Amino acid sequence: MSVVGEEQLRSAEGRARLDEWALVLSSQGIASRIVGTGTGFVLQVRGADAEHAEATLRAYEEENAPPAAPEPLPAAGPGPQRVALAVATALGVLHAVTGPARSGNTWFAAGAADATQIQAGELWRVVTALCLHVDLVHVAGNAVLGGVLLVGLGRSVGPGLACALVLAAGAGGNLVNALLRGTAHVSVGASTAVFASVGLLGGIGAARLRRRGLRWGRALLPVAAALGVLAMLGSGGGRVDIFAHMFGLLVGTVLGGGVGALVPQAPRTGTQRLWGAAALAAVLGCWLLALGAAS
Numbered sequence: 147m148s149v150v151g152e153e154q155l156r157s158a159e160g161r162a163r164l165d166e167w168a169l170v171l172s173s174q175g176i177a178s179r180i181v182g183t184g185t186g187f188v189l190q191v192r193g194a195d196a197e198h199a200e201a202t203l204r205a206y207e208e209e210n211a212p213p214a215a216p217e218p219l220p221a222a223g224p225g226p227q228r229v230a231l232a233v234a235t236a237l238g239v240l241h242a243v244t245g246p247a248r249s250g251n252t253w254f255a256a257g258a259a260d261a262t263q264i265q266a267g268e269l270w271r272v273v274t275a276l277c278l279h280v281d282l283v284h285v286a287g288n289a290v291l292g293g294v295l296l297v298g299l300g301r302s303v304g305p306g307l308a309c310a311l312v313l314a315a316g317a318g319g320n321l322v323n324a325l326l327r328g329t330a331h332v333s334v335g336a337s338t339a340v341f342a343s344v345g346l347l348g349g350i351g352a353a354r355l356r357r358r359g360l361r362w363g364r365a366l367l368p369v370a371a372a373l374g375v376l377a378m379l380g381s382g383g384g385r386v387d388i389f390a391h392m393f394g395l396l397v398g399t400v401l402g403g404g405v406g407a408l409v410p411q412a413p414r415t416g417t418q419r420l421w422g423a424a425a426l427a428a429v430l431g432c433w434l435l436a437l438g439a440a441s
Contacts, residue, residue, distance in 0.1 A: 152179075152190040155199055159186040170206050171199055226300025229309065229422070233296060234289035237336060240277045247280040247334065254278055254334065256440035257433065261324040261331040268439065270432035272320035273313065277429065278334040288336040295343035302350055303409060306418030310425040315342030315401050319394030323387070333387045341391040342398035349402020357410065 155178070158164050164180050164187050171178045171191065176199050178191045191199045244253035257274030264271050279285035292312075299308040316339025323338070324331065412418070 153193045153196045154188045155191050155196060156189040156203070157183075157186060161187050164189045167203055167206075171202060174198075174202050176202065225418075226297045226305045226308070229300060229305035230293040230296040233309065234293040237277070237279070237285055237289045237292075241279050241282070241285040244278055246282070247278075252440060256436040257334075259320045259324055259333045261327055262329040264321065264324040265329060268436075269321070270435040272317040272324065273429060273432040274436045275320055275334045276313070276316050276336045276339050277433070279336070280334060284335055284337075288340055292336055292340045292343065295340060295347065299343055299346055299350075302347070302412070303405065304412035304418040304421075306420065306422030306425075307405075307409075307413060308346075310421040311346055311398075311401060311405065312339050312343050313425045313428060315339070315346055315398035316394055318342070318397035318401070319390060322393040322397060323390045326393075327389060333390050335387075337387070338390045338394035340394075342394040342401075345395040345398025345400075346402035346405070349399040349404075350406035351402075353403045353406025354410070357407065 156164065156167055161180060167189055168178045168180060176191060176195050178189055178199065181188050181190055244257075245251060247254055257271060257278055259271050259275035260268075279288065296305075296308055296312065299312065302308075303311065316336070319338040319342055320333070323333065413421070
């Protein structure tokens with residue numbers, strides 16, 4: 147029961163929680179007392195301190211609230227696996243059509259990421275170059291690793307949006323590479339898109355962890371993991387374009403951060419199909435422009 151001049155602030159069946167609140171109030175110079183009732187306990191403060199005490203406890207609870215429960219991932223189903231297999235198969239078929247890199251290969255002349263031509267306005271090359279590979283080992287490695295990453299990304303944002311994001315980030319990495327490396331640089335291969343996938347996963351993971359209330363240090367762990375993957379896989383061999391890998395990863399990380407912040411869960415099936423169709427249309431459109439300019 148409240149004493150004259152005192153106001154009941156909180157109540158509970160057990161005393162432990164009230165003792166914690168009383169300690170918090172005491173640390174701020176607010177006097178309080180705990181009174182037993184027939185059904186539990188109440189925390190009382192002077193009426194003049196009630197508003198300040200309530201604000202103090204509210205701030206304490208907000209600061210020490212447990213992180214929100216993880217958002218459930220959308221059911222993966224067979225969708226991401228089927229799409230990843232289709233993309234990997236398409237890379238193999240394209241390599242069979244375009245052939246390996248060699249002198250006089252019209253596909254490479256028309257579609258390689260030639261920095262001189264890109265800077266001259268042939269922007270379609272940042273997309274078409276992702277479809278060309280110097281040899282069978284090159285395309286096989288990108289198909290396998292890229293397929294695995296695409297499955298993971300598809301589980302996070304859906305397979306259609308995943309394809310569009312990988313294409314956009316890979317093309318962005320090629321564009322930055324061409325603009326910064328100088329006019330003598332030429333590159334081909336889906337490796338830039340593969341590392342863009344790593345960046346996308348890291349960026350989306352970091353943004354979603356941050357949305358759940360984790361501090362930046364812990365939320366950025368996926369990005370640190372992405373940089374570790376770049377260090378392990380992106381710097382071996384004389385033919386490896388480490389700068390293309392790095393720019394692909396950076397563009398993917400930035401794009402993934404935006405998507406993770408703005409898209410809390412995978413869009414619905416209809417939207418996924420639109421994103422997938424848009425990605426396919428972009429690839430076909432860029433190749434039509436490339437072959438038309440070369441003829």
